Amino acid sequence: MTMYTVLIPPDTQLDSLSDTDLDRVTFIKEGFCWPALYIAVVWMLFRRLWLVVIVYLVLALLLEFVTRHIGGVAPFVGGILFALLVALEANGLRRWTMERRGWQLVATVEGSTLADAEQRFFSALAARRTSPAPTAPAPAPAPRTGPANAPRFASAHVVGLTPGPRQG
Known part of the structure; x- marks a missing residue:
């Protein structure tokens, strides 16, 4: 199964998505x-990743310059590794x-296809909208007033934690 991340438009809330937002x-x-x-550059331009295109081109030119000075198969290997790295990170970018x-x-939704993932997300969203409002959560327990594991300095001697004279 393939994992998909779901993003909603700016200035919208998941519980109140309009039809155009959906x-x-x-x-x-x-x-x-x-x-x-x-076709990395074409893909980036199509997805409107302007900053990513600029960084990609700068890094590609720098890689080309360095590998040409190394010589041999370095330009070929460097180009293939750079293309693989871009393809691995493209969706994250x-x-x-x-x-x-x-x-x-x-x-985050999983599905064997994009249509399957969309169906899972929108059916879960519809179920969430039709379910009754959740009850208020139970109040959190009151915080402790003192530190939990502080050493006592009076009579308890903890090696390395208690100040005072060393016992020999």
Whole structure:
């Protein structure tokens, strides 16, 4: 099963999503991104990852410069490793960019396909909306007034914790 993270638009709440907000809910797959492996810059531009494109191009040029000076198979190996790294982190960079823009991560859903994950999320959301309001949680216990494991300095001697003369 594939894991998907669910993000909702900025300035919205999960319990009060309108129909237009429901259409904008975004599911981002966890893991490897094949389009980012083959056409990374096009994929980034399509996803509007402007800062990521700039950093990608700077790092690609720096990698090209360094590996050309090393010579041999270094440019080939370096290029393949860089492309694999970008493809592994592409969906994480997309999620990071959306969170920077104010989108809220509200859930993680698993499904064999995107449609299955969407069905699970929206059916759980519908069940949450139709269920009765939860009761108020029980009050938290009062905090302790003193430190829990403080050594006593009067008569108890704890090796390394009690100040005073050493006993020999």
